[in-house]
Amino acid sequence: MGRSNEPPRLPDGSFAAWSRDRLAMARRGADECGDVWQLEPGVYVAAAAGPCEAVLRRAQDFPKAPSPLFPPLRRSSGAPTAEERARAHASRMRGLRAQAVAARVGEVACGTARFADQLPTGQDVEILPVVRHTLAEVGVGCLFSADAPALLPYAARLFLAREVLVRPSRWVWPRWVPTPARRFRTRQQIAFTEALRPVVRRRRSPGPLGDDMLGQMLRPSPRYGPLPEEAVLDTLPGITVATFETPTRAAGWILLQLARDPQAADRVATEAASLPVDPADTTSAHLGGLAYTQALVSEVLRLYPPSWLLTRRAARRTELAGYTIDAGSTVLVCPYTAHRDAREYAEPDRFRPERWLDGPASPAEPGAFLSFGTGPHGCEGSALAMTMLTLLTAQTARRLHLSEPPGPDPSHRVTTLEGLAPAGLRLRATSRG
Structure with a gap:
């Protein structure tokens, strides 16, 4: 499975800080820690397109919990x-x-x-x-x-x-x-x-x-x-x-x-x-x-x-973006930060509908869309x-x-x-x- 290591943790990361401004902390985590980062022990954020897509596609490793809203x-x-x-x-x-x-x-x-x-x-x-x-x-x-x-x-x-x-x-x-x-x-x-x-x-x-x-x-x-x-x-x-x-x-x-x-x-x-x-x-x-x-x-x-944020739980010990994720860990999939990644979209924070149209000023294929x-x-x-x-x-x-x-x-x-x-x-x- 590869070497056992954990994603980096945001120095002041905690649920209390997260709850005060989730969007700002999501951006900070992606900017300072990278594609996958740790909010608290056993709670990880997939911040980039690759890890986000991997979690969502690997349903056996990261199953979606049954909705508690209408059981x-x-x-x-x-x-x-x-x-x-x-x-x-x-x-x-x-x-x-x-x-x-x-x-x-x-x-x-x-x-x-x-x-x-x-x-x-x-x-x-x-x-x-x-x-x-x-x-x-x-x-x-x-x-x-x-x-x-x-x-x-x-x-x-x-x-x-x-x-x-x-x-x-x-x-x-x-x-x-x-x-x-x-x-x-x-x-x-x-x-x-x-x-x-x-x-x-x-x-x-x-x-x-x-x-x-x-x-x-x-x-x-x-x-x-x-x-x-x-x-x-x-x-x-x-x-x-x-x-x-x-x-x-x-x-x-x-x-x-x-x-x-x-x-x-x-x-x-x-x-x-x-x-x-x-x-x-x-x-x-x-x-x-x-x-x-x-x-x-x-x-x-x-x-x-x-x-903007999807929750999955690791069903077994596995890897994500080269990091070890233990069974029972929570993984937060963040389309918000994945969509604002400059590797996926040029000028990612700018509103530019033309990027989705065919033309010389548009990319041949838009980035990941989640x-x-x-x-x-x-x-x-x-x-x-x-x-x-x-x-x-x-x-x-x-x-x-x-x-x-x-x-x-x-x-x-x-x-x-x-x-x-x-x-x-x-x-x-x-x-x-």
């Missing part, structure tokens, strides 16, 4: 087996692949156009709640089609339960302790599941299963037959919330960039003029024509990856997220000028605990006429 509900019949959950994941992936998303571009365009049309003008608006509502309508619609309106209120309460659960607390309780936040989460999870159950049973009765993600999950496997009902239901709360929660953080950074860079916003608006007057007529070909808009979205995601992860646990909704974000950007710039509110107060605060977000972001919109 399987306790039932007398027992939770779905690991094999059933794997089959449910594979069927979800089929419903979210690029081809499936391409068939729903018109629906996504309609939702994002409504956001731009209904955004109040001439006043300061806290933008993330408005974006979240729009993307929830779009995302839940892609998952459940005509059944989405009835399920949307339950999805919103699942999101609220998630927010309550991840709020900072001075006490860290064992997962088995039924805290008020966990009881609230369980109630909302049960409510969502029981609202979805009759939908599943109705679709499984004689008739169409549907061409959405749920329909893909209900299609019987030639080898295994249909998924058990509980395997379908238990795996849906997490993906339902993720469909709009993570893209909302990304959309906040994108809209802030449009407000701060009018020239880039004008270029997006010019490109978006090619979209159909009726958003429902938008196709994947129109989406493909939004080259600069997609480049702008990719550049914002590079600079502000909404999932905003959607990679490997076995890469984001299964990446195609849907990129479609939503690209069309939201295009439809907004086409209709509106955005600006930050005047005055000395900042327009937002940066939060990093559960993702990188411009919390409390306030923007002002004016019509392009």
Whole structure:
């Protein structure tokens, strides 16, 4: 395995210092210690693209822990087996692949156009709640089609339960302790599941299963037959919330960039003029024509990856970038620093969408891009997220000028605990006429 040695440790590194300014310490660790560094004994940070990709791809060495946010509900019949959950994941992936998303571009365009049309003008608006509502309508619609309106209120309460659960607390309780936040989460999870159950049973009765993600999950496997009902239901709360929660953080950074860079916003608006007057007529070909808009979205995601830090735990003693990592160690994968590495991107801290376009001033191939992860646990909704974000950007710039509110107060605060977000972001919109 090679020589046994540990990654360098940041001299004043500790969880207390980390919690005060995570982004600054992540940058310092990468600058002063290198590609892999030690925060505390047994806690390591993969700061560069190579180690980040290695951890994410080596799922046997660095497995992803099951999400504690929406664990399987306790039932007398027992939770779905690991094999059933794997089959449910594979069927979800089929419903979210690029081809499936391409068939729903018109629906996504309609939702994002409504956001731009209904955004109040001439006043300061806290933008993330408005974006979240729009993307929830779009995302839940892609998952459940005509059944989405009835399920949307339950999805919103699942999101609220998630927010309550991840709020900072001075006490860290064992997962088995039924805290008020966990009881609230369980109630909302049960409510969502029981609202979805009759939908599943109705679709499984004689008739169409549907061409959405749920329909893909209900299609019987030639080898295994249909998924058990509980395997379908238990795996849906997490993906339902993720469909709009993570893209909302990304959309906040994108809209802030449009407000701060009018020239880039004008270029997006010019490109978006090619979209159909009726958003429902938008196709994947129109989406493909939004080259600069997609480049702008990719550049914002590079600079502000909404999932800026991913946690893995070493299943066994192994090596990473030449260092020995003991079994049970925590490895924090940091796309934020990997994306700001000069070895990956020229002028890494500069906002330059052109780096994603073909041309003499652009690199032949952009550097590592980890905003959607990679490997076995890469984001299964990446195609849907990129479609939503690209069309939201295009439809907004086409209709509106955005600006930050005047005055000395900042327009937002940066939060990093559960993702990188411009919390409390306030923007002002004016019509392009």
